[in-house]
Amino acid sequence: xxxxxxxxPVCQRIDCVQRVPAIHRSSFSxxxxxxxxxxxxxxxxxxxxxxxxxxxxxxxxxSLLNPPRPGRVPLDTGEQLVIVLGFILMFVVFYSFGKSxxxxxxxxxxVLAFFAMTLTLPLWxxxxxxxxxxxxxxxxxxxxxxxEKEIWQYRYQQWEQFxxxxxxxxxxxxxxxxxxxxxxxxxxxx
Ligand SMILES: [Zn+2]
Numbered sequence: 001x002x003x004x005x006x007x008x009p010v011c012q013r014i015d016c017v018q019r020v021p022a023i024h025r026s027s028f029s030x031x032x033x034x035x036x037x038x039x040x041x042x043x044x045x046x047x048x049x050x051x052x053x054x055x056x057x058x059x060x061x062x063s064l065l066n067p068p069r070p071g072r073v074p075l076d077t078g079e080q081l082v083i084v085l086g087f088i089l090m091f092v093v094f095y096s097f098g099k100s101x102x103x104x105x106x107x108x109x110x111v112l113a114f115f116a117m118t119l120t121l122p123l124w125x126x127x128x129x130x131x132x133x134x135x136x137x138x139x140x141x142x143x144x145x146x147x148e149k150e151i152w153q154y155r156y157q158q159w160e161q162f163x164x165x166x167x168x169x170x171x172x173x174x175x176x177x178x179x180x181x182x183x184x185x186x187x188x189x190x
Contacts, residue, residue: 003174008165010179020065020162020171027062030054064182065171067159068189070152073144079134086125093118155189162188 005017034050041047097114130138161174162185170179173188180187 002160005163006174008163008168008170008179009172009177010168010170011165013165013167016167017163017165020164021067021160023164024062024065024067027059027065028056029058030056061164061182064185065162065164068152068155071148073141073148076134076137076141079129079137082129082133083122083126086122089125090118090121093121158189 005014005019007014008017032052032054035053036048037051038046038048097118158173162171163174164171164182165179168179169181171182171185171188172179178188
């Protein structure tokens with residue numbers, strides 16, 4: 001449940017208080033500007049054209065008040081290596097058969113089947129890594145990811161309660177007496 005904004009703990013007034021999510025939402029602006037672009041034709045003579053470029057900007061205050069991001073749990077290094085190994089294996093097989101006269105001697109269906117099988121090598125090493133070699137690691141990873149998600153949801157709910165007073169340049173939680181500068185917003189999370 002979102003508590004309505006309360007008085008700023010610094011100036012004890014509400015007239016300059018806004019909710020942080022609202023400030024964040026309105027902190028983006030897009031505008032289109034014309035950019036010169038030079039191209040060369042076959043005779044190497046330059047042609048200048050103007051093309052519209054759309055840019056999105058965020059106000060400095062808005063970027064300080066960004067919502068928390070979910071934490072990522074990276075793939076185990078060993079697992080990444082096994083997947084890379086699958087790709088290397090694929091290229092090695094293609095390379096060594098490309099050097100032989102395999103592709104000339106055999107009928108085309110067999111060559112196609114060989115191609116298809118070689119292309120699936122990274123898939124097989126990925127399956128091997130995920131479901132055999134790193135099965136336990138992956139289960140733990142999923143649990144950690146779930147924990148990270150819960151932490152993020154908890155932090156996001158807190159962020160939704162944050163208010164900002166433009167008179168004092170202070171961020172605070174509705175109904176509490178602690179206030180910090182937008183740069184120190186991390187301190188408001190519990
Ligand atoms: Zn204030």
